[in-house]
Amino acid sequence: MKVVIIVIDKHGAILQYTSQLSSALSRGNQVTVIAPIGAEKELFNNSVNLTLLPVGDTKKNFIINTLLINRALNFLKAIQKEKPDIIHLQQPHHLWNLLLFPLRKKYPILATVHDAEPHIGFERLHKIIARNWNFKYLSRAFIVHGQVEKDRLEKSLGSLGIKKKCYVVSHGDYSFFTKYSKTDIQEINAVLFFGQITQYKGLEYLLKASPLISKKIPDAKIIIAGKGDLRKYANLMETIDNIEIHNRYIPNEEVAMFFQRAKVVVLPYVHASQSGIIPIAYAFKKPVVVTNVGSIPEVVEDGKTGFIVPLRDSESLAEAIIKLLSNDELRKEMGKNAYIKMKRELSWDKIAEKTLVVYGEIVAKT
Template identity: 35%
Template structure:
């Protein structure tokens, strides 16, 4: 089967680029896949990070790639449609995660439909932006209704999608999949980070944004800092308001219990951070899904999370982690302390390792092939 994927890959960084690349690599095991990526993603004015380029020495790649799409150059969108039309794929796959890509995606789909018969598949990482509004909903609807198949990665997101589209799309056009684990990426990462230590280590990983609830985790840490010698590693780029978090850490008197690494983590350093952790904590106030959970399970680490979005479809309370209500520092603190009990921690670590291969890329690729 001939397929085209239009999405980010190396040298661009982040979970969507990794997801799209791993999907392409898996599909290429059995199919002829044209991979089209970007020459430019976001203009500097609207990208809050330090850079959108992946600093990894052990970069995740998929070759060959045609770098054609410039987000700000409509002529590049036209060239992209011409290359796809020449290839004549049976299916075209677009990842969907942020409203910024609506004009480009809509244009490419519309132009291609006029020239060739093909099936348009959109893989929805986020049905709606984390900062959503009525205008964004209308734009989302405009793009998504032009697909043939919409694949979500959780039941939660499927529900949002049905609510968004209403009667505008056939029921069988929406399929509920899953977020595959990053087991291969984890196994390729240098396996170090254990060793002798006296602290119980918590890990908050990923871009620091308000909806991720880091302030709630800091409040929870203040409640339990003297128990079990607990230490928190905050590893990820602060997009804004870093100073407010630093002030909060100082006010709570937990500076000695917190280490901050304000930068994007290259692939070869993932093992250093995840293997050093006893628990990965996701105190999110809201969420769709999260690649961090699957990254944690790729390293066999239990996850302590809030029961928001689709996280509860992966994290099983008292099995491979704990689930608590959002914005509740006391409940989060209790869950952390209870999970660090020796027998409980060993049990959850054992169950976390089982998740590693339950959600495989092969199964996800098969779902796309058969739809």
């Protein structure tokens, strides 16, 4: 099968996801990925045809590149040159997707909706317009990463009077980060909060849990690693003695270090769809403590690969973290279970196999 995947991110989670999916799909299929100039090429397998073009995920980029008509035409020509059986969009809300309108009848289009609902603080009018337009006129079907996400998306589609098929395909593993591991890094009594710092990730609940953790485990350290505005958390952070902050974008080659050092990975989210942080934690045999929100509990076995706690509940969060930090045998067993789950259920070969079934159904209806 000939597949064209379009991604508008230069780095980060969606590009990482696209690189792993396309590499797995390329075993037995012809896969082309169209990505922005500057995208991290090293993430992609040599069997993937990577085409870099001047596209981008901002209104400014879209307006400039569309006014420069040759760029828009080259984007469409790059797709038509491949004569794909299917076009697979990573995210439905990018403005560049609008340029595909002339091709919608010639090639079936599918979109992976990584977030069925915009996260708190991420609502943007131009993205909502592009997303709804895509839902109505462009994509024939959608992939989401969990049953809760499927329910959410179907509700959103229904509110627009749209009835299109939604498929559930789990988020794949991120074990490729383990290649950056170093033998001289020691695990410490640390809790890791990793990734972009945004309102919906509930960092304040981990910070409020920290004094409760310290009462039971005095040497416990909170590690925060990710880019984002920390000013609203300043007062809470001032009350914590043992905290380590890396307030910047973490490049791929540094990711392993943070997961190697930590004993537990925490996702205290107040709104979520799914998260690539969990597969990274599993790859490093780390148990997770997550909140019961979105499709996140669908990939965490409570008491086996981690603990699921109520959202906005710092006491329950602290209790779960204390339970893991104070019991090495339990923590290591859960970390081992997490790794096994990743290998059995989240391998990219399995994800690619399920994705190809979706492709086949859509192409068959064309």
